[in-house]
Amino acid sequence: xxxxxxxxxxxxxxxxxxxxxxxxxxxxxxxxxxxxxxxxxxxxxxxxxxxxxxxxxxxxxxxxxxxxxxxxxxxxxxxxxxxxxxxxxxxxxxxxxxxxxxxxxxxxxxxxxxxxxxxxxxxxxxxxxxxxxxxxxxxxxxxxxxxxxxxxxxxxxxxxxxxxxxxxxxxxxxxxxxxxxxxxxxxxxxxxxxxxxxxxxxxxxxxxxxxxxxxxxxxxxxxxxxxxxxxxxxxxxxxxxxxxxxxxxxxxxxxxxxxxxxxxxxxxxxxxx
Amino acid sequence: xxxxxxxxxxxxxxxxxxxxxxxxxxxxxxxxxxxxxxxxxxxxxxxxxxxxxxxxxxxxxxxxxxxxxxxxxxxxxxxxxxxxxxxxxxxxxxxxxxxxxxxxxxxxxxxxxxxxxxxxxxxxxxxxxxxxxxxxxxxxxxxxxxxxxxxxxxxxxxxxxxxxxxxxxxxxxxxxxxxxxxxxxxxxxxxxxxxxxxxxxxxxxxxxxxxxxxxxxxxxxxxxxxxxxxxxxxxxxxxxxxxxxxxxxxxxxxxxxxxxxxxxxxxxxxxxxxxxxxxxxxxxxxxxxxxxxxxxxxxxxxxxxxxxxxxxxxxxxxxxxxxxxxxxxxxxxxxxxxxxxxxxxxxxxxxxxxxxx
Numbered sequence: 001x002x003x004x005x006x007x008x009x010x011x012x013x014x015x016x017x018x019x020x021x022x023x024x025x026x027x028x029x030x031x032x033x034x035x036x037x038x039x040x041x042x043x044x045x046x047x048x049x050x051x052x053x054x055x056x057x058x059x060x061x062x063x064x065x066x067x068x069x070x071x072x073x074x075x076x077x078x079x080x081x082x083x084x085x086x087x088x089x090x091x092x093x094x095x096x097x098x099x100x101x102x103x104x105x106x107x108x109x110x111x112x113x114x115x116x117x118x119x120x121x122x123x124x125x126x127x128x129x130x131x132x133x134x135x136x137x138x139x140x141x142x143x144x145x146x147x148x149x150x151x152x153x154x155x156x157x158x159x160x161x162x163x164x165x166x167x168x169x170x171x172x173x174x175x176x177x178x179x180x181x182x183x184x185x186x187x188x189x190x191x192x193x194x195x196x197x198x199x200x201x202x203x204x205x206x207x208x209x210x211x212x213x214x215x216x217x218x219x220x221x222x223x224x225x226x227x228x229x230x231x232x233x234x235x236x237x238x239x240x241x242x243x244x245x246x247x248x249x250x251x252x253x254x255x256x257x258x259x260x261x262x263x264x265x266x267x268x269x270x271x272x273x
Numbered sequence: 274x275x276x277x278x279x280x281x282x283x284x285x286x287x288x289x290x291x292x293x294x295x296x297x298x299x300x301x302x303x304x305x306x307x308x309x310x311x312x313x314x315x316x317x318x319x320x321x322x323x324x325x326x327x328x329x330x331x332x333x334x335x336x337x338x339x340x341x342x343x344x345x346x347x348x349x350x351x352x353x354x355x356x357x358x359x360x361x362x363x364x365x366x367x368x369x370x371x372x373x374x375x376x377x378x379x380x381x382x383x384x385x386x387x388x389x390x391x392x393x394x395x396x397x398x399x400x401x402x403x404x405x406x407x408x409x410x411x412x413x414x415x416x417x418x419x420x421x422x423x424x425x426x427x428x429x430x431x432x433x434x435x436x437x438x439x440x441x442x443x444x445x446x447x448x449x450x451x452x453x454x455x456x457x458x459x460x461x462x463x464x465x466x467x468x469x470x471x472x473x474x475x476x477x478x479x480x481x482x483x484x485x486x487x488x489x490x491x492x493x494x495x496x497x498x499x500x501x502x503x504x505x506x507x508x509x510x511x512x513x514x515x516x517x518x519x520x521x522x523x524x525x526x527x528x529x530x531x532x533x534x535x536x537x538x539x540x541x542x543x544x545x546x547x548x549x550x551x552x553x554x555x556x557x558x559x560x561x562x563x564x565x566x567x568x569x570x571x572x573x574x575x576x577x578x579x580x581x582x583x584x585x586x587x588x589x590x591x592x593x594x595x596x597x598x599x600x601x602x603x604x605x606x607x608x609x610x611x612x613x614x615x616x617x618x619x620x621x622x623x624x625x626x627x628x629x630x
Contacts, residue, residue, distance in 0.1 A: 242498045247501045
C-alpha cells in the first residue's frame with residue numbers, strides 16, 4: 001500500500017487516493033474526458049488512470065458516456081446530506097428564495113470550508129444564468145462579498161494566518177491584493193455587517209453579502225446577491241440591496257436560534273405534574 | 274398567594290424579560306427563565322439569582338408555578354401553547370403573536386385546556402384608564418360616537434436593527450408594537466363593537482435612515498440595515514354601533530410626544546392623558562415623566578348656560594405591577610380573568626392584520 005506523509009507533515013496518507021482525486025478533478029474541470037485526454041492532462045501512466053477509472057466506475061462516482069468519462073450522480077447522494085447538516089441551509093433556503101424574488105437577482109448561501117468559500121445553495125429562480133456560481137463552486141475569501149463577510153468575522157491573527165496560507169490572488173483589475181487595504185475593508189465590514197464585491201472576482205459582476213451569525217457569535221456562513229454591473233447601479237448596490245440582504249440574514253439568524261422551539265407545542269407534558 | 278414560595282418562569286430574557294423580571298422580583302417572587310442566547314441568560318441569572326435554560330421545554334419541566342412569555346413576537350406561539358399544555362397559566366406580552374394565525378392558534382389551545390392565557394395590555398391597569406372606564410360604563414358621556422387615540426413618540430424606535438424592526442419576526446412595526454394598546458383601549462371604551470370598515474395607512478419615514486437622530490435608543494441597537502417595518506400608522510374605524518374611531522401611532526415623529534384618548538359623547542366628553550415622556554426618548558420607567566390625567570368636558574345650564582371642564586385628580590399606580598398582581602390572583606384562584614384575554618387580543622390582532630393588508 002502506497003503510504004506517504006500528508007500535507008504539512010501531517011500523519012500517514014494513502015497515495016493512490018490522491019491519484020483518484022486528481023483524476024476526478026481533471027474530469028470535472030474538463031467537463032468530461034476520454035482516457036486519452038486524461039493521460040495528456042495528468043502526469044500519470046495510462047494504465048494507472050484506467051485502473052482508477054474502472055474502480056470509481058464500479059463505485060458509480062464516474063460513468064462512461066461513449067468514449068467519455070463523466071462525473072457520476074453518486075456525488076449528489078453524498079452532497080445532499082453534507083449541505084443539509086449546515087444550519088444555515090436548513091434555516092435559510094426559503095429566505096434566500098424570497099430574497100432573490102424581492103431583489104429580482106440571484107441569491108446564494110456560502111459557507112466556509114478549509115479556508116475557502118463554498119456555494120451550497122442557489123436561489124430557485126435563475127435571473128442571470130451566465131454569471132451564476134453553480135452549487136459547489138469554491139471561491140477565494142478575499143475577492144468575493146460572501147468570502148469577505150466570512151473573513152471579517154475572524155480574529156485579526158486568524159486573518160493574517162489565512163493570508164499567509166492562501167495569499168491575495170488577483171482575479172480582476174479590482175481585486176484587493178494589498179494586505180492593508182484588505183484589513184481596512186474588513187474592519188468596515190465587521191462594523192456594518194455588509195460586504196461588497198465590485199468586480200473583484202469576475203469582471204462585470206457585482207455582489208453584496210451579509211454574514212449569518214449564531215447566538216454564540218459563531219459565523220454560520222453568508223448570504224449574497226449578485227448581478228451583472230449593468231443591472232446593479234450604485235443605488236441598488238450600496239443602499240437597497242444591503243437592506244434586503246441584511247433583513248434576510250436577520251430572519252435566518254432568528255430561524256437558526258429558535259429552531260428547537262418549533263416543536264415545543266408538540267412536546268408531551270409530564271402527566272405527573 | 275405566598276409570593277416567596279412561588280416561581281414564575283419567563284421565556285425571553287432580553288429587554289422585556291428584564292423589565293418584567295424586575296417587576297416580579299420587586300413583588301417578592303422567585304424567577305426562572307429560558308432564552309436562546311447564553312449572554313442574555315447570564316445577565317438574567319446574575320440580576321435575579323435565577324436558574325435559566327436554553328430551551329423553554331426544560332423551563333416548563335422545572336418547578337415553576339406560572340409562565341410569562343416575552344420572547345420576540347414570532348416566538349410567542351410555540352412556548353405559549355407549550356406552557357398551556359404543560360398545565361401552566363400563561364401571561365403573554367402584547368401583541369399575542371406576530372400575526373393573526375398565531376394569535377388564533379394560541380386562543381384555540383386556551384379553549385381546550387383548563388388553564389388561561391392573559392395578554393399584556395397593561396394600560397388597562399392604569400388607574401386613570403380604569404377610572405375613565407367606570408365613567409364610560411356608567412353612561413356618563415351619553416352616546417360615545419367617536420374616539421380618537423394617539424400614541425406618538427418623538428424618537429422611540431425600539432431595538433432598531435434587531436428583531437423589533439424585522440417584519441418577519443415582529444410582524445410589523447409601530448402598529449403592532451404600540452398600536453395594539455391604542456386599538457385595545459378604543460375597543461374597550463366602545464364596549465367591543467364589531468368593526469365594519471377599516472381604512473389605514475402605514476409609513477416608514479425614519480427607521481431606515483442612516484441619519485436617524487435620537488438621544489437614547491429605546492432598547493439595544495442592532496444592524497444598521499435591518500429595518501423593514503412601518504414607523505408610523507394612521508387608522509380610521511367604523512363600527513356596527515355607528516361609532517367611529519381613529520388611531521394615530523408613531524415610533525418617531527417630529528412633534529410632541531403624546532399618549533391621549535379623546536372621547537366624544539353626546540352628554541359629555543373626556544381627554545385621557547397617559548403620556549409618559551420618559552418613554553418617548555429613552556426606555557426608563559420614570560414615574561416623574563408619566564401623566565395620569567382625565568379631563569371631562571360638559572355643557573350645563575344652571576341659571577345660565579355654561580361650560581364645565583373638570584380635571585380629575587387620580588392617584589398614580591404602577592400598571593405593570595397591577596397587571597401581574599391581577600394575573601397571579603387568578604393563577605391562585607384558578608378563575609379565568611375577564612379582561613386581557615386571548616380572545617380580546619385576537620380582536621386587536623385582527624384590526625392590525627387588516628391594516629397590514
